[in-house]
Each structure stands twice: as C-alpha cells, then as structure tokens.
Amino acid sequence: MTQPLWQKSDVKIDARIMTFLAGDDVILDREFFLHDITASKAHVEGLANIGVVSADEADALKRELDVLADDFRAGAFVLDDRFEDGHSAIEARLTERLGDAGRRVHTGRSRNDQILVATRLWLKEQLGELEALCRAIAQVCLDRAAQPAVPLPGYTHLQRAVVSSTGMWFAGFAEAFIDNTLRAQQTASLIDANPLGTAAGYGVNLPLDRGHTTKALGFERMQVSPIYAQLSRGKFEMAVLEAIGAAMLDLRRLAWDLSLFTTAEFNFVSLPSEYTTGSSIMPNKRNPDVVELLRASYASVAAARTEIEQLLSLPSGYQRDLQFSKGSLFHGCRHGLAALALVPDLLARMAWNEGAMRAAIEPAMYATDVAIEQAAAGVPFRDAYRAAAETAKSAGEGRSPEGSLEARVSPGSGHDLCLDVLHQRLASLDR
Structure with a gap:
C-alpha cells in the first residue's frame, strides 16, 4: 500500500x-x-x-x-x-x-467532503435510473391497460370477491409506478445539494468558490452548513434506498400476483420462457424463478437501508463507522435497480389465459352489484346487503362479467379506467 x-x-x-x-x-x-x-x-x-x-x-x-x-x-x-x-x-x-x-x-478539502460529493453524484445517477425504470414500467402498464379488457376475478383476503379485469389490474400498477416516478424526482431534489467545500465538517480558512463547484457539478444548490453536510451522510443514502424500496414494495405485490396467477390452480398467466427455469430432477417443471426473485428483492433494499440506519447512532461530526455504509448502499441500489430493469419486458410479454379467468368468476361475485343496485333504487344499503347475501349463489343469473364491469361507473373502475388522467400525470413528470 x-x-x-x-x-x-x-x-x-x-x-x-x-x-x-x-x-x-x-x-x-x-x-x-x-x-x-x-x-x-x-x-x-x-x-x-x-x-x-x-x-x-x-x-x-x-x-x-x-x-x-x-x-x-x-x-x-x-x-x-x-x-x-x-x-x-x-x-x-x-x-x-x-x-x-x-x-x-x-x-481546502477533506476525504470527508470528497466522499460526500462523489457519493452524492452517484446517488443522483441512481435516482435518474430509478425514475426512468419506474416511468417505463408505468408506460407498459398503461399500454396494456388500454388493450381490450378481459374479465379477471378480483380478490380480497385471497378469496374471490368481485369481477375485475386485466385493464383494472394494469391500471393499478400503472398509477403505483407513476407515483414511484414522482418519488424518485422528489428524492433527487432533496439530495441535490453540493457538499464539496465543507471539508471535515467545519469549513476552512480559505474563500473557497463553492458557487463555482456547485454549478460545475450540476447541483441545484449548495449545502450550506459544513456540520449538516456530515449529518446528511447516511440520511440522504437512506432517502434514496427508501425511494427504491417504495418501487420494490409495489414490485413485490405485482410479483406475488404473478406467482399465484402462474400456478396450475389459477392458470391465469403464462410467462415468456426466458423468465422461467427448469428443475434439476423433475423433467415436467418450468419454475417462475425470476418472478420469485423479483418478489424477494425488496429484502435486499430494506436490509441495506436498515444497515445504514444502524450505523447512524452517532454524534455529530464524521465518524469512521460511516465507511461501512458504502457496501450496503451499493448492494441495495444495484440489486433494486437490476430487478426493476426486468419488469417492463416481462409485463409487455406476459399472456393472460382468458378461459381460466372466466371460469373462475362464480355467481356469488355479482352479489355486491346486486346490493348496490338495490341501494341505488332506495333500499337502505344494509338491508340490501343482507338480502344479497341470502341469494348470493344465484346473484349471477342473467349477468355477465362485461355487464358488471360496464356498470362500474365510479371513476377509475371497470367502465372508465381514467387512463387519460394517468397518462397526463405521467406526462407531467417529464423533465
């Protein structure tokens, strides 16, 4: 050395x-x-x-x-x-x-502000990638939501509940990733502060041109207080991991759906062959390993955030403990972004099995429609609810999934997914 x-x-x-x-x-x-x-x-x-x-x-x-x-x-x-x-x-x-x-x-500089500014530039880069990936996922979901809707059972508590559709499913995740795009932008604005020139956390006896370095490095503002520059180490890294983690939580639920929907018991979804693997012993198996690892990936991001949080039980000023934040930060960001990068193509190419989805829609799933129709006609809702419960098994007589969806006129539901509103929200985030 x-x-x-x-x-x-x-x-x-x-x-x-x-x-x-x-x-x-x-x-x-x-x-x-x-x-x-x-x-x-x-x-x-x-x-x-x-x-x-x-x-x-x-x-x-x-x-x-x-x-x-x-x-x-x-x-x-x-x-x-x-x-x-x-x-x-x-x-x-x-x-x-x-x-x-x-x-x-x-x-006029310390390794303290040197690693702060290098990390800050790297974090901005990661958030740019996160924003682009969330935007891409949202766009694929909007595109697929706009395709002719296929009836899909809607579940609560993993029990069949009401009629839903593939359009509603995709629209739900579209809006989630629009919000995740916004979260990435907001986090980027939060951390867009130049720490270079704060030295070891107490400034130096030189008139450093911090305005020049702020502009030259493309920061939105100067991080004014040298003490806060040190206090922000770890805090800003956690904010970035939280932004990635928010997207990963939505991805985890999406992956859970696909894990269920690809089972033989559901058989609602077929995945592209590249997203499945085989068994080492069972010749008949194709396993949704990619989806399962997407579901598991939030753990890596959350663990990275937790490790940094545990390091921050410190007084003000630089402490060497913070060196250990680098590895967890790098691993958490890289793993989360690598997982998200697989999602747009996966969602674009997954195929719905319409026959299986229609077969899973049972008569009782129209009972909510019956109760609300009676309430709209003047029957007190709780009375309509009880009457519909008693006849739930026959609630589907004369009804179809398409009719149920078309009658669902509350904004954002089956009759009108409000995709134009979601498109406008996504477009408003263009920079």
Whole structure:
C-alpha cells in the first residue's frame, strides 16, 4: 500500500490494522471513482479561481485527471490494495505525474467532503435510473391497460370477491409506478445539494468558490452548513434506498400476483420462457424463478437501508463507522435497480389465459352489484346487503362479467379506467 495521506514520521503503521481499516473500501470506491475525479476537477477550478493554484497548474491537473479517468475506464489504471482508498489513489497519481501541483490538489478539502460529493453524484445517477425504470414500467402498464379488457376475478383476503379485469389490474400498477416516478424526482431534489467545500465538517480558512463547484457539478444548490453536510451522510443514502424500496414494495405485490396467477390452480398467466427455469430432477417443471426473485428483492433494499440506519447512532461530526455504509448502499441500489430493469419486458410479454379467468368468476361475485343496485333504487344499503347475501349463489343469473364491469361507473373502475388522467400525470413528470 502507498503511504497513507495522513502518515506522520512518528506514527508506526501496523499492516494488520491497516488491512482492517481499509476493508474492501478501495474496491467499493471503484463505483464512485469517476465521480471522485469529476469532483476533483471542479475543486481544482475552484482553487484556481481563488489563486491557490495557478492557471497552468489547474490545466495540468485537469488534464491528468482526464487521463486518469480514461485509464480507469480502459483498465490501464486499477484501483486496488496499493491504495488506502480512491481519494488516496487520485492524489498519488497526480503527485507522481505533476509533483508539487499534485500535492496541492487536496488544499481546502477533506476525504470527508470528497466522499460526500462523489457519493452524492452517484446517488443522483441512481435516482435518474430509478425514475426512468419506474416511468417505463408505468408506460407498459398503461399500454396494456388500454388493450381490450378481459374479465379477471378480483380478490380480497385471497378469496374471490368481485369481477375485475386485466385493464383494472394494469391500471393499478400503472398509477403505483407513476407515483414511484414522482418519488424518485422528489428524492433527487432533496439530495441535490453540493457538499464539496465543507471539508471535515467545519469549513476552512480559505474563500473557497463553492458557487463555482456547485454549478460545475450540476447541483441545484449548495449545502450550506459544513456540520449538516456530515449529518446528511447516511440520511440522504437512506432517502434514496427508501425511494427504491417504495418501487420494490409495489414490485413485490405485482410479483406475488404473478406467482399465484402462474400456478396450475389459477392458470391465469403464462410467462415468456426466458423468465422461467427448469428443475434439476423433475423433467415436467418450468419454475417462475425470476418472478420469485423479483418478489424477494425488496429484502435486499430494506436490509441495506436498515444497515445504514444502524450505523447512524452517532454524534455529530464524521465518524469512521460511516465507511461501512458504502457496501450496503451499493448492494441495495444495484440489486433494486437490476430487478426493476426486468419488469417492463416481462409485463409487455406476459399472456393472460382468458378461459381460466372466466371460469373462475362464480355467481356469488355479482352479489355486491346486486346490493348496490338495490341501494341505488332506495333500499337502505344494509338491508340490501343482507338480502344479497341470502341469494348470493344465484346473484349471477342473467349477468355477465362485461355487464358488471360496464356498470362500474365510479371513476377509475371497470367502465372508465381514467387512463387519460394517468397518462397526463405521467406526462407531467417529464423533465
């Protein structure tokens, strides 16, 4: 390992302790490394603006940072255990190439605000991906909801309840993912604050050009208080995981439906073959493994959030405990987004089995229609309810699923899914 940035002449380094301190930090930093380089360029420009580095030094530093980014992308530079972390690697590389100019690059900043800003840029990127995926899922659901509706049993308590339709099912998840799109945008606005220039959490005795770095890095605003910049670490990461988790909760319920609907007992849905696997022993089996793992994926996001929450039992100021937030953050975001990425194609290609769905609609499922019709004619609803309960088994006489849906005129239900309203909501989120 190269000499740590904090090394002093009177401090002895124990290799075992250094290994424990570093952990897998340098490996995790690969995920944030390009953002760290981007933020370093903005920091160099800010230092040049206040005369801490010369224009020539700034040009040289930015040039070498670009080369480092290119080398990293190409695999010519590997972030490995030669370095304590990605921040140390950047300074070591610049010092190797540029001497004193490289040694100046850390002026006015700490590894604390360095990881804050790199992580913040990465989080914005993850939320952009989350927004795009939720939007895509919502659009597929709207498209399929607009297709001719097929009657589908509606369930409460996993018991047959009333007549529903494939259009209503898709419209429900469309609206859910429209809200998830909005949640991603709102979370992006919450965290869109530049922490670079807050140093170790107490500012520095330099007139840092924080306005420049905020603009150069594309942040909406400057995170003003150095103390709050440190307090926000973990809090903002949790907010992003919560936004992903909200989408994953809806995905979990969707996957649960598909898990049930693909059983032989329901037989309502057929999945594309790519989304199923076979058994290692039973030749007859095709298993909905993808759907089951989509259903399970919320656990990874929730676990990541919980791990970070447990780390935040801390006083103000930076504490090294926060290093452990990187792995859980990366795993939770990556797993959640990877799961969501499979959903648009799955929903576009799944097929309904109309015959099985119609066969599962039994006469008693029209009893609610009967009770409400009597109430609309003037019978007190509770009396109509009791009368319909007594004749529930014959409630379907002279009725059809299509008739039940057409009579369901409350906004958003079978007669009018209000898809135009949902389309407008989704369109209003365009940026």
